[in-house]
Amino acid sequence: MDRNAVAAAFAALEAHRVEIASHRVTELFTADPGRFEAFTARLDDLVYDYSKNRLTKATLGHLFDLARAAGVERRRSALFAGEKVNATEGRPALHMALRNFSGKPVLVDGADVMPDVLAERRKVAAFAIKVRDGDIRGARGDIFTDIVNIGIGGSDLGPAMATRALSPYGRPELKTHFVSNVDGADVADVLGGLDPARTLVIVSSKTFTTQETMTNAASARAWVASALGEAAVGDHFAAVSTRLDKVAAFGVKPDRVFGFWDWVGGRYSLWSAIGLSLTIAIGPENFEEFLRGGFDVDEHFQHTPLAQNIPVLMALIGVWHRNIWGFAAQAVIPYDQRLLRFAAYLQQLDMESNGKSVLRDGTPTPRATGPIVFGEPGTNSQHAFFQLLHQGTEVTPVDFLIAAQPTDADEHHHVLLVANCLAQSEALMRGRSEREVREILKAQGLSAARIDELAPHKVFSGDRPSSTLLYRALTPRALGRIVALYEHKVFVQSAIWDINPFDQWGVELGKELCGRLGPLVAEAGADLKGLDGSTAGLISTRNALLAT
Numbered sequence: 341m342d343r344n345a346v347a348a349a350f351a352a353l354e355a356h357r358v359e360i361a362s363h364r365v366t367e368l369f370t371a372d373p374g375r376f377e378a379f380t381a382r383l384d385d386l387v388y389d390y391s392k393n394r395l396t397k398a399t400l401g402h403l404f405d406l407a408r409a410a411g412v413e414r415r416r417s418a419l420f421a422g423e424k425v426n427a428t429e430g431r432p433a434l435h436m437a438l439r440n441f442s443g444k445p446v447l448v449d450g451a452d453v454m455p456d457v458l459a460e461r462r463k464v465a466a467f468a469i470k471v472r473d474g475d476i477r478g479a480r481g482d483i484f485t486d487i488v489n490i491g492i493g494g495s496d497l498g499p500a501m502a503t504r505a506l507s508p509y510g511r512p513e514l515k516t517h518f519v520s521n522v523d524g525a526d527v528a529d530v531l532g533g534l535d536p537a538r539t540l541v542i543v544s545s546k547t548f549t550t551q552e553t554m555t556n557a558a559s560a561r562a563w564v565a566s567a568l569g570e571a572a573v574g575d576h577f578a579a580v581s582t583r584l585d586k587v588a589a590f591g592v593k594p595d596r597v598f599g600f601w602d603w604v605g606g607r608y609s610l611w612s613a614i615g616l617s618l619t620i621a622i623g624p625e626n627f628e629e630f631l632r633g634g635f636d637v638d639e640h641f642q643h644t645p646l647a648q649n650i651p652v653l654m655a656l657i658g659v660w661h662r663n664i665w666g667f668a669a670q671a672v673i674p675y676d677q678r679l680l681r682f683a684a685y686l687q688q689l690d691m692e693s694n695g696k697s698v699l700r701d702g703t704p705t706p707r708a709t710g711p712i713v714f715g716e717p718g719t720n721s722q723h724a725f726f727q728l729l730h731q732g733t734e735v736t737p738v739d740f741l742i743a744a745q746p747t748d749a750d751e752h753h754h755v756l757l758v759a760n761c762l763a764q765s766e767a768l769m770r771g772r773s774e775r776e777v778r779e780i781l782k783a784q785g786l787s788a789a790r791i792d793e794l795a796p797h798k799v800f801s802g803d804r805p806s807s808t809l810l811y812r813a814l815t816p817r818a819l820g821r822i823v824a825l826y827e828h829k830v831f832v833q834s835a836i837w838d839i840n841p842f843d844q845w846g847v848e849l850g851k852e853l854c855g856r857l858g859p860l861v862a863e864a865g866a867d868l869k870g871l872d873g874s875t876a877g878l879i880s881t882r883n884a885l886l887a888t
Contacts, residue, residue: 341409341410341411341835341838342409342411343838345409346406346409346410346836346838348409349402349405349406349409349410350406350663350664350707352402352405353399353402353403353406353660353663353664354664356398356399356402357664357665360394360395360396360398360399363394363396364394364802364803365392365393365394365769365802365803365805366769366770366802368394368396369391375391376389376391378391378397379391379393379395381648381649381650381653382648383636383637383640383650383821384636385744385811385812385818386650386809386810386811386818386821386822387808387809387810387811388650388653388654388807388808388809389807389808389809389810390653390654390657390807392765392766392768392769392805392806392807392808393657393660393661393737393805393806393807394803394805395657395660399660400647400656403656403657403659403660404646404647404656406656406659406836407646407652407656407832407836410835410836410838411835412646412652412832412835412836413646415831415835416641416642416831416832416835419432419433419436419831420436420638420642421447422434422446422447422448422449422603425840425842426605426840426842426843427700427840428840428843428845429842429843431602431603431842432448432603433603433605433608433842434446434448434453434603434604435603435604435605435608435609435611435612435827436634436635436638437453437454437457437603438457438461438600438604438611438612438631439611439631439632439634439635439638439820439824440454440457440635440638441631441632441635442635442639448601448603453601453603456601460598460599460600460612460613463598463613464598464613464615464616464619464624465619465624465627465628467578467596467598467616467620468616468619468620468623468624468627469623469624471484471487471540471620472511472514472620472623476540477575478537478538478539478540478568478572478575478576479537479568479569479571479572479575479576480537480568480572482535482537482538483538484514484538484539484540485513485514485515485535485538485539486514486515486516486517486534486535486538486539486540487514487515487516487517487539487540487541487542487617487620487621488516488517488518488519488530488531488534488539488540488541488542488560489516489517489518489519489542489544489616489617490519490520490527490541490542490543490544490553490556490557490560491518491520491543491544491545491550491553491580491614492520492521492550492552492553493520493606493607493688494605494606494607494608494609494610494614494688495544495545495546495550495553495580495606495609495614496518496519496520496544497520497607497681497684497685497688498607498609498610498614498615498685499518499544499610499614499615499616499617499618500518500520500681501679501681501682501684501685502610502615502618502630502819502823503516503518503617503618503621503622504678504679504680504681505676505678505679505681505682505814505819506618506621506622506626506630506678506814506816506819507621507678508678508747508748509621509622509623509626509816510621510622511621514620514621516617516618516620516621517530517534518530518617519556519560520552520553520556521552522551522552522555522556524559526556527556527559527560528559531559531560531563536563536564536567536568536576537567537568539564539576540576540577540578541557541560541561541564541576541577541578542577542578542579542580542616542617543557543560543577543578543579543580543581543590543592544579544580544581544614544616544617545557545579545580545581546580546581546582546583546600546606547581547582547583547586548579548581548583548586548587548590549583549586551851551854557590560577561573561577561590561591564576564577573591574591574592574593574596575593577590577591577592577596578592578596578597578598578616579592579596579597579598580597580598580599580600580612580613580614580616581597581599582599582600582601582602584597598613598616599613600612600613600614605842607688607689607692607693608827610823611631611634615627615630618630622816626816627816629815629816629817629820630816630817630819630820631820632817632820633816633817633818633819633820633821633822633823633824634820634821634823634824635820636817636820636821636824637650637651637820637821637824637825637828638824638828641824641828650825651824651825651826651827651828651829651831651832652828652832654807654825654826654829654832655828655829655830655831655832655833655836656832656836657737657805657807658670658711658737658829658833659833659836659837661711661737661805662708662709662710662711663707663708665735666708667711667734667735667736667737667805668708668711668712668734669711669712669713669714669734669736669737670690670711670712670713670714670736670737670738670739671713671714671715671725671729671736671737671738671739672686672713672714672715672738672739672741673715673716673717673718673721673738673739673740673741673761673764674715674717674718674740674741674742675717675718675719675740675741675742675757675758675760675761676717676741676742676743676757676814677717678747678814679717679741679814680716680717682715682741683713683714683715683716685823686713686715686826687713687714689826689827689830690710690711690713690826690830691710691712691713692844692846692847693710693830693831693834693841693842693844694709694710694830694833694834694837694839694841695709695710695846696709696710696837696839696840696841697709698839699837699838699839700838700839700840705837705838705839707837709833709837709839710830710833718740718757718760718761718764719757719760722760722764726764729768729804730767730768730800730804731799731800731801735804735805736804737804737805737806737807738764738765738768738804738805738806738807739806739807739808739809740761740764740765740806740807740808740809741808741809741811741822742757742758742761742762742808742809742810743810743811743812743813743814743818744758744810744811744812744813745812745813746813747813747814747815761808764806765806765808767800768802768804768805768806769802769803769804769805769806770800770802771799771800771801771802771803771804772798772799772800772802773799774795774796774799777794777795777798777799778791778795780798781794781795781798809822809825857875857879860879861879861882864883864886864887865883866879868880
């Protein structure tokens with residue numbers, strides 16, 4: 341990275357913002373009838389429309405200059421070449437190998453990892469088929485009707501999001517459940533409605549030591565053993581882990597243990613054996629389609645020029661908003677109820693990756709990095725936080741996601757859904773001036789005094805940026821494409837900000853302190869000396885509440 345060139349590119353963008361600030365997006369459409377085609381990019385049936393953002397071809401030119409100054413293309417090559425791009429942990433980040441269908445080798449430290457990847461994929465597929473077909477059964481010979489995935493972070497968010505999203509591809513007689521929170525209510529609520537004799541539990545933890553996961557796994561183990569006997573544990577558990585010793589001690593049979601590699605980060609692990617619960621839910625053929633969707637985007641990202649490269653465009657527009665306009669948040673609104681968990685999944689992908697305050701060399705970053713990501717499905721979100729999006733004092737860019745056709749849903753409902761999505765993006769862009777408001781109120785027969793009173797409350801500033809991802813239908817392949825697009829978007833932004841998106845040291849301190857505080861919380865009258873006043877006071881108050 342040429343830091344001087346990057347600084348100059350940012351300065352050029354700042355100057356350009358001043359030039360373009362007075363131009364409304366509606367005026368840009370009026371001036372250019374072909375704006376939609378000029379400001380969209382395509383990958384087969386997937387269309388990325390970014391024409392409703394306040395930018396021009398000159399803006400894009402400056403953004404591409406920034407990308408080249410930051411060495412985005414070189415960093416992309418290093419990523420796919422298996423270089424140790426995760427420098428603080430000394431690892432490559434090669435989750436793309438998990439969805440590689442090129443037939444070409446993928447090297448880590450000079451060794452091709454693809455034979456192992458393909459072998460593990462076949463093992464997962466074979467196990468999933470046997471569970472789905474009833475060849476693998478519970479200790480009493482019952483067919484499994486319920487799969488419980490126990491994990492947290494990437495071992496939960498990815499499979500939970502994708503299983504919900506692709507539920508039309510599942511079997512109604514085979515239900516999948518997810519447990520992640522160490523709050524005992526989570527595991528109790530899930531297991532409380534299930535029959536242990538018909539339940540298969542998958543414990544997903546690379547080290548088999550994650551506190552939340554192993555606490556929940558122990559509760560699930562006790563639930564099975566209490567109902568079916570200790571000897572039944574091996575028939576009702578599978579594990580995704582690299583710690584065969586700990587898995588064996590837990591009671592999982594060796595042929596029910598699935599692994600992945602240290603070059604697969606947790607938030608990128610859905611493509612690996614962590615996707616076992618998803619594979620069982622939708623079947624190996626559909627899971628392969630999901631993988632192929634990710635591979636489609638890997639090919640697009642590597643070989644498409646920057647000007648038509650969807651993840652690059654997504655990333656650059658995000659930088660334009662975050663660093664040049666100062667927009668601190670990013671909303672992601674899928675108009676699809678089955679993408680209920682998509683925003684939660686993206687929160688980890690984006691904020692755990694790019695929530696950093698130091699550069700790759702350890703020096704403080706000179707500018708803001710990752711935005712706050714939030715979202716909910718439309719239309720529910722329209723009746724929740726869209727008031728702030730339309731009329732709040734902070735401007736929040738929005739990504740809308742919508743399928744052209746529904747998957748297993750009523751067409752009339754879907755027409756209304758699409759109309760709502762398009763109406764919201766148009767309203768954010770267009771707004772409503774005070775003159776328009778006054779004309780509407782006057783036509784309603786209101787008095788001049790009442791118009792003066794109401795008009796300010798009904799004004800929408802407009803020029804609130806949004807982009808839209810439109811695709812034919814939410815198929816496994818389409819979901820794979822969408823997930824991979826956001827993965828590479830996050831990576832491109834990390835390259836521009838010169839930060840490491842593949843570590844997450846910010847998670848560690850809380851874990852350490854929890855280990856210290858656990859015994860103090862558990863033991864009434866424990867010596868709280870050395871704790872800060874608030875923490876000591878809260879522990880003491882809790883104990884007092886328990887004693888009354």
